[in-house]
Amino acid sequence: MNKSNVITDQELFFNQNSLAGKKEFTKNIFYYYANKEQIEGFNWIEDKKNILEYGCGSGTSLDIFFEARNLEEYFFYGVDIAEQAVKKAKEYYPGYTFYKIKDNKIxxxxxxxxxxxFMLHVLHHSFDHGDIFSEIYQKLKPGGKFFLSDLSSNNIFIRLGRNIFALFPAFFKNKFPDDLVVDGKIPEKYPVDYQKVAMLLRDTGFEVQEIGHGHVFFFLFGWLDRFVPLTKVKHLTSIYPKIMKLEERLLKHNLFKKQAEVFYIKSVK
Ligand SMILES: C[S@@+](CC[C@H](N)C(=O)[O-])C[C@H]1O[C@@H](n2cnc3c(N)ncnc32)[C@H](O)[C@@H]1O
Known part of the structure; x- marks a missing residue:
């Protein structure tokens, strides 16, 4: 695999994606469930006031952070490889500092x-994760908290989806304008295994405090919803809490932990 091709495509995509403007998400049960791990991580770091987001894109995650918190109480830095995305983040959050970075250095x-x-969904778009972790470790004070969450490469539905996506007709692909698609294909992603990530964090010097796992087939419902918007059918919404409960039960078993669509790690310097 040619590393530089993958990164160039992704940088280009994230720049273009940011120019499309801010996406307004419907704040329904889907939205909160899909972002559950992230919200949990934000609750964990909220007592800290001077915070970095590594791979901030155009600042979408800050929207979630500040849904429940006061802008004035925090000082934020956001860094990203995509210059246009960083400019957009600055537009949306003029009181904070955003930098375009390269080579995983700040x-x-x-x-x-x-x-x-914190770092959300960046690992599967990047390589040399040890370098990224070392850089974040350097920038933190002793006792500083680091929360990361990412897609796991182990989930069978995600793997299958990526592999067969290129074969689908344009009508199908057009249903995914907000996903990473370049020239009708999903560019090669870097595999992310939560156990290897935890090991790398420990090697860097972090103390790993908690590893958690989120949803097993929830993204499948998200994909389906783009074609058949079940979330809009009133009496069906009662099904989703039941699915969530079932997933929580499944995720207690090792087999399903490996299959989880996302994982998170809380670590401390
Ligand atoms: C899927 S987006 C996530 C954006 C944001 N964290 C969020 O959750 O809304 C991944 C982001 O990681 C950035 N990225 C990829 N590789 C990176 C690297 N090596 N250093 C910094 N940012 C990177 C991309 O440009 C993109 O903005």
Missing amino acids: PQIEDGTLDAA
Whole structure:
């Protein structure tokens, strides 16, 4: 695999994606369930005030963070490889500082100055994760918190979806304008295994405090909903809490932990 091709495509995509403007998500049960791990991570770091988002894109995750918190109480830095996305983030959050970075380095921020950092869905778009973790570790104060969450490469539906996507007709592909599609294909993603990520964090010097797993087939419902919007059918919404309960039960078993669509890790410097 040619690393530079993958990254170039993704940088281009995230720049273009940010120009399309902010997406308005319907704040329904789907939205909160899909972002459950992220919301949980934000609750964990909310006592820290000087925070970095690594791979911030155009700042969508900040929308979720500030749904429940006061803008003025926090100081944020956001960094990303996609320059246009960083510009958009600055437009949406003019009170905060955003930098375009390269080579997984953040020279703009002094070492040992941050209280916390988080990184959401960046690992499967990037490589040299050890370098990223070392950089974040350097920037944190001792005791600084680091929350990360990502797609797991193990989930069979996600793997299948990526492999067969290129074969589908345009009508189908057009239903995914907000997903990473370049020239009608989903570019190669980097495999992410939560156990390897946890090991790498420990090697960097972090103390891993908790590893968790989220949903097993929830994204499938999300995909289906683009064609048959079941979330809009009133008496069907009662089904979703039941599915969530079932998934929570399944995720207690190792077999399903491996299949989870997302994982998260809480670690401390
Ligand atoms: C799927 S988006 C997630 C954006 C944001 N974290 C969120 O959850 O809304 C992945 C982001 O990671 C950025 N990215 C990919 N590789 C990176 C790297 N090596 N360093 C910094 N950012 C990177 C991309 O440009 C993109 O904005």
